[in-house]
Amino acid sequence: MSFFIQAAHAAPDAAAGASFLGQILLPVAFFAIFYFIVIRPQSKRAKEHRAMVxxxxxxxxxxxxxxxxxxxxxxxxxxxxxxxNSTNDVKIQRASVISVLPVGTIDSV
Incomplete structure (x- = not known):
């Protein structure tokens, strides 16, 4: 039955090549990239939104x-x-404000 599939042989020294530092460095590098691409910009946007509100x-x-x-x-x-407008008022959560417009924007529309 080994016509199509060859037997797999594990090399005895395959795992010995990776050092402890190499095993730790890869997850640290992934976390650093994730931090600078996702976490830091998101917290900056949240801080700016909180200040605006x-x-x-x-x-x-x-x-x-x-x-x-x-x-x-x-x-x-x-x-x-x-x-x-002059007749309709609504009560909203302050956090639902997306942006503050320049003064006079609504009057010019």
Whole structure:
């Protein structure tokens, strides 16, 4: 039955070539690459978003998670009341604010 498959023979010194330092260096290198490509930029973006949300004040013009634009009318702890137009107000979580627009953006639209 060995017409198609040849017998596998393990080399006795195959694992002896890798040193302890080599075995530790590879996972450390993977973690360093993962840290600089994923973890660090994400924490930087989260820090910037937290600073933006903390800087919200009455009169700020914002875009929030639903894609709606409005002007902050009142801030109540972790929530903000946003005026969409002269008749509609909505209460949103402050963390759902995606960006703060320059003053006068809503009036010019």
């Amino acid at each position: 903390d800087a919200l004040k009455v009169g700020s013009e914002v875009i929030f998670a639903g894609g709606l634009m409005g002007r902050v009318k009142k801030i109540e702890g972790n929530y903000a009341v946003v005026s969409l």
